[in-house]
Amino acid sequence: MHPVGVFDSGVGGLSVLAALRAELPHENFVYFADTAYAPYGERGDAYVIERSRAVVDHLLRAHGIKALVVACNTATTAAIHLLRAEHPGLPIVGLEPGLKPAVAASRTGHVAVMATRGTLASAKYAALRASFAGSADVRPVPCDGLVKAIEGFDAAGIAALCERYMKEAGPFGDGPTDVDTVVLGCTHYPLVKDELSRHAPATLRFIDTGVPVAQQTRRLLASAGLLADGGTGALTLQSSGHVAVLEAAAARWLGLPMAGAATVATTA
Secondary structure, three states, rough: OOEEEEEEEEOOHHHHHHHHHHHHOOOOOOEEEEEEHOOOOOOOOOOOOOHHHHHHHHHHHHHHHOOEEOOHHHHHHHHHHHHHHHHOOOOOOOOOOOOOHHHHHHHOOEEEEEHHHHHHHOHHHHHHHHHHOOOOOEEEOOOHHHHHHHOOHHHHHHHHHHHHHHHHHEEEOOOOOOOOOOEOOOOOHHHOOOOOOOOOOOOEEEEOHHHHHHHHHHHHHOOOOOOOOOOOOEEEEOOOHHHEEEEEHHHHHHHOOOOEEEEEEEEO
C-alpha cells in the first residue's frame, strides 16, 4: 500500500504526524526530517524551495507516495504553490498559521502569532494577516532559536526562550487590550506547549493546525479514492541528518513506539 509522505525541516512535523495517525490509523506514513539542512525558518525562499523539491522527489522516487503533507509552515509559504504546479496529480496538504480560528475564538480581539521569522516575513502570511485587518489586532512574535533548542533537546534553552517569547506575546488576560489567544505558527511549538503554558493564565487559548490538517488529508484521500480500508498502518522515519536523533525525538516528544517503525538515513 503506497504511503502518505510527511516532511518538515526537522522534528516539529511530528506534532502533525501524531494528528495524522490518529485520524488515519490504517494509512502507511513515511516521515522525512530534513535536519541536515535545517532550520528552514531562518533561510531565504530560494533555499527552502530547493530543499522542498529535493525531499519531495525523494519521497516519490523511493516510496511512491500517494499524497504529501508539507508539515512545515515555512516550506508551505515558500514552496507549496510550486510543488502543486510540478506534481498536479499528487494531493498536497500544507500548513498556515491558524489565524482564522484564533480570531474566531478570541473574545478580546487581540491575538499573538508565534512563528519563525521566515513565516512572518512571507507574502502568504502578509495576505493572511491582511484578510483580518480591522477585525482583530494581530501581534507577530518571531521566535528565533526556539526550533534549534527543540531539535537539540536543550531544556534550559527551551525554558528561557519560551519565557522570553511569551513575554513578547503578552500581556495576557481578558481585558479589552489583552491577548487571549496565541497561534502556534510552527509545527515545533506544540511540542513545548506545556512550557509555554507556564507563562500564561489558564484561560489563554493556544491554536495549532495538526487536527485540521489531518482532517483535510482525509478529505483529499477520500475524494481521490485513495483511503486505506484496512491494516494497522506502518511508519517509516527518515532523515537527511542523524536518524537516531529523529527516533529519539519521536519517542521523547510524542511517545511514538519505535517497534515496527522502520528508520532509514538518507541524503535526499
